[in-house]
Structure formats: structure tokens, C-alpha cells
Amino acid sequence: MARDSQRSKVYRSERVVWHRQEDVINTTMGWPKDFDSVEDVQAYVNAVTKSKFWKEAGGRQFVHVAPVPDRQWARGWYNKIELPRWAYSKVVILHELAHSLALQHDYHDATHGPAFVFLFRRLIEQELGADERARYDRVAEVNGVKWGVSAAMRRFTR
Numbered sequence: 001m002a003r004d005s006q007r008s009k010v011y012r013s014e015r016v017v018w019h020r021q022e023d024v025i026n027t028t029m030g031w032p033k034d035f036d037s038v039e040d041v042q043a044y045v046n047a048v049t050k051s052k053f054w055k056e057a058g059g060r061q062f063v064h065v066a067p068v069p070d071r072q073w074a075r076g077w078y079n080k081i082e083l084p085r086w087a088y089s090k091v092v093i094l095h096e097l098a099h100s101l102a103l104q105h106d107y108h109d110a111t112h113g114p115a116f117v118f119l120f121r122r123l124i125e126q127e128l129g130a131d132e133r134a135r136y137d138r139v140a141e142v143n144g145v146k147w148g149v150s151a152a153m154r155r156f157t158r
């Protein structure tokens with residue numbers, strides 16, 4: 001299986017569920033805009049990283065929000081997420097935070113593999129509600145996205 005073979009399916013599913021122009025190739029416009037400043041994004045991220053699930057999942061205590069105004073893409077690392085202005089959206093932020101968590105566990109999983117999707121869905125349910133998570137699940141399933149947990153993750157999946 002090619003490395004990160006689920007990436008395009010994962011991106012497509014998120015666009016169909018939340019992006020307002022899902023047929024547009026340029027994904028940097030049309031995400032719901034939830035925050036106006038990097039300070040507001042940092043406050044939101046701090047709230048997520050204080051949550052019970054985040055702690056149980058072994059996430060870093062502090063995840064730094066770094067603005068990258070000159071770059072097109074958002075990225076998530078262990079203790080830092082890099083966000084262009086278009087990415088000041090809960091859905092995009094939660095995607096990058098799911099990368100932070102997945103990296104934390106050093107899963108033998110492709111970047112957007114089953115463990116990543118599992119963690120993303122948990123964060124979506126916690127932050128946007130069970131209905132949003134169910135809406136994502138339906139689209140992701142149609143798009144052939146797989147999710148699941150590794151043995152190391154089972155302790156916090158109850």
C-alpha cells in the first residue's frame with residue numbers, strides 16, 4: 001500500500017461535509033471562518049488541549065499556533081500547528097490537531113491513515129457534536145475512508 005494512500009479520500013470527505021465550494025480545486029477558500037485572529041485560534045487550541053480526551057490520548061500539554069501567512073498549506077506537528085489565514089476554521093484546526101495526536105503516538109500508520117481518521121472523528125464529536133461526526137462518517141464511508149485504532153490506542157477508546 002502506498003504511503004498516505006488515504007489522503008485524497010480524507011481531503012475529499014472533509015470538503016464535501018464542510019467546505020462551501022466542494023467542486024473547487026482551490027481548497028483555500030470556502031471553509032467556515034470561526035476565528036479572526038491567531039490569538040483566538042490559540043485560545044481555542046488551549047481549550048481542546050485541556051480536554052479529558054486530549055489528555056487521555058497523550059497529547060502535548062501545549063500546542064503552539066504558528067501563523068504562516070506566506071504559505072498555502074496548513075500543517076500539524078507534535079506541539080505546533082501552522083496555519084495560513086484561510087485555515088482559521090475549527091474543522092481545519094481539528095484536522096491538524098489530529099495530526100499532533102497521531103504523531104504523539106508514533107503510530108505505524110500513514111499520515112492520513114485509519115488511526116489519524118479515528119482521532120479526527122473523536123475531536124469532531126467532542127468539539128462540533130455527534131451529528132457533525134455522523135455526517136462526516138456517512139460521507140467518509142461513501143468515499144472509502146477507513147478508520148480504526150491500533151493496539152496502543154485501545155486504552156482510551158472506551
Ligand SMILES: [Zn+2]
Pocket residue numbers: 095099112
Ligand atoms: Zn492532514
